[in-house]
Amino acid sequence: MQETYLVELKNITKRFPGVTANDKVNFNVRKGEIHVLLGENGSGKSTLMSILSGLYRPDEGEIIVRGIKMVFRSPRNAISAGIGMVHQHFKLIDSFSVAENVILGDDRTAPVLNIKDVENNLAQLSARYGLDINPSSMVWQLSVGEKQRVEIVKMLYRGSQVLILDEPTAVLTPQEADKLFRNLREMAGTGRGIVVITHKLNEVMEIADRVTVLRRGKAVATLERGQFNRTDLAWLMVGQDVVLQNKKKSPPGQRKVLELKGVGCLNDLGRNCLQDVSFTVHQGEIFGIAGVAGNGQRELAEVIAGLRRATEGSIIVNGTDITGFSPRRVIDHGVALVPEDRLGTGLIPNMGAVDNLVLKDYRRREMSRGPFLNRRKAYEKVKQLVNRFEIKLSSLDAPVKLMSGGNLQRLLLAREITSNPKLLIAVYPVRGLDIKATEAVHNLLLEQRERGMAILLISEDLEEIFKLSDRIGVLCGGRITGIIPSEMTDIEEIGLLMMGGTGEMVL
């Protein structure tokens, strides 16, 4: 007899303009298992699970819940069928309380709200699964880890039997991730089916009862625990051998390029965000800033680039105090920024590559003819860059928003690197890129380091930090909780510093 799964996806195909995100994918979930969906960035994991949770409608294929074929018109249908998803970008309403978020869309809620009752129920529910949350807090006050717990409780409250988590550890410290995995194991123990999306091999090894590997939208294998090892999985995921070479590094120089002395600033809400931040970055050094996203990373980059006002302390670049300088003067002093959101702050989505590249160069003599741009020159320069940095684009004038993440990042790096900065600030430089593009970006950064550039690397991916950095500074709650040379520390220690430097928070 055929096995009945909690849910089963059969021959799912989903096309977006220009890409087939899922191509005849089969996937199923058993009672009580943790099933990992593994694949590189862009391989279609989120799309597949968004189909299972009713957010997207498949172009072809069937969804079968406990043996019965279903059509999900909206997440509502999926939720009533017992399927709940915690999206990578949380779907919470900041101005609502935890309890208000949880009861959204639930028909069992009384027409006239009785929040106290709900809060009591929630307190019980979250205690039962060891997910500690305060039902009456406002969501905007929560840390990322807490928000994630709220998302999980939301789905448990709606009675989800299949719980899907999209890259849940991306926003957690290693210790928080361990705790989450223990929680998930407990939930699986109650007969639920858990799906964890990831692109990290160690997570598969740690928690998977089964793993399904997606590559370019196709499911290339489904394996039981015991049938897989790291090397096989890496091969299945990328489809070719991955050589992660670590380039021989020359030691960093002695000259200080960037020096922060007791810098503080406010966040967008006008609250203290950075406090007493001090560190130095030397010539030919990559200084990595580790920390859970939202602990002041973006603000740190902005304060140095002159995009945010420092409320205290001073920022010194190459011996000049640049505190309070306008972004333009900061640029003139040799600081380049590769910001967090490539398409928002970094590049102008609807403009072509040429226009985007001259954005910073237009003031230079050779780019202009009197008050006008010298477009021929601009085209020549861009062509050179495109060749040198191996950027793939359909045309020099096509809007850059159509480019893939890896090419966008190369374009942005090309622009910043060729401006010959003394200091390059790279914020989450490989976020959302696949392995090949990641390697390309990393090699670019290492090359610049060899040439003597000082690089401030801000990342939430500890592996990346360890791979590239000479020294690591840990940012927690807007303070630097430690600065350690990378060969003298390990992920565990950095993880502890990320939580404020004490071991007490580890349960």
Added chain:
Amino acid sequence: MNQEILVAILATAVTAGTPILYAALGEILAERAGVLNLGVEGMMLAGAVSGFIFATKTSSPWTGLLIAMLAGGLLAAIHAFLTVTLKANQVVSGLALTMFGTGLSGYIGKSYVGMPLPVPFHKVSVPVLSDIPFIGPVLFNHDPMVYLSYILVPVLWFFIFRTRSGLHLRAVGENPAAADSMGINVFLTRYIYVIIGGMLAGMGGAYLSLHYVPSWMENITAGRGWIAVALVIFATWNPVNALWGSYFFGGIDALGFRLQTMNVTISPHFLKMLPYLFTVVVLVLVTKRNMLNRIGSPRALGLPYDREER
């Protein structure tokens, strides 16, 4: 100034504020759902003219009111279709609606201009309450539509902030993607509240032609729809604040009127300008205050929702 004049001014403030109040309440609902509707002026005019025509034909202001609601709701439905279903720009669609409503009402109402309304809404003093000194004549010596608004304000407040449907309404305006992922029908919700908003705007218009004036003339609203739109910000999307705000603007209107009758030598044009001038001033002050207290508009205000868009 003696008390009699003060009572008269305050009572006029209430009647002058009532059409703005209806329109603002409607706009609060639409904006709470995340849809900016700049067609308020147009919807009010449509309500005013259709209400007047039907009230004339049937000799019943209540029928007129009902038709005015239908007319406002119908125009709003067009806005909902354009902005929610077709995801058109809300500002452009709203402006178009105002122009459409203005033109259409002028055309339809041509032969009714200046005609007196046979049976307008009459004043009915509320027994007992109207006998309270000062408060009675200010608040309880009005027409039924004023009383209706007294009920509507707390009801809407309770609905928005204390009921499940109100929570869903706010969720859709704050973060439609989150609302959608929890199984709330974002499109339906937006349609419903945009249309109800239009009905309330229609009522606001009808109040002008069925009681305040009471007659039809072209562009009878004279910018009140725009004041209502501004008032929504002033009221921080809260019906109770909208009540105070409307009466405040009504009061300025009434004051200007009074000053004219009291032979104060200020140009009547200047006095007529006052409410609009105050709108600008108040908007500047309030926006600053809201920024400081972090009272924002609904987060998703003005943004179309597309489930499959990144």
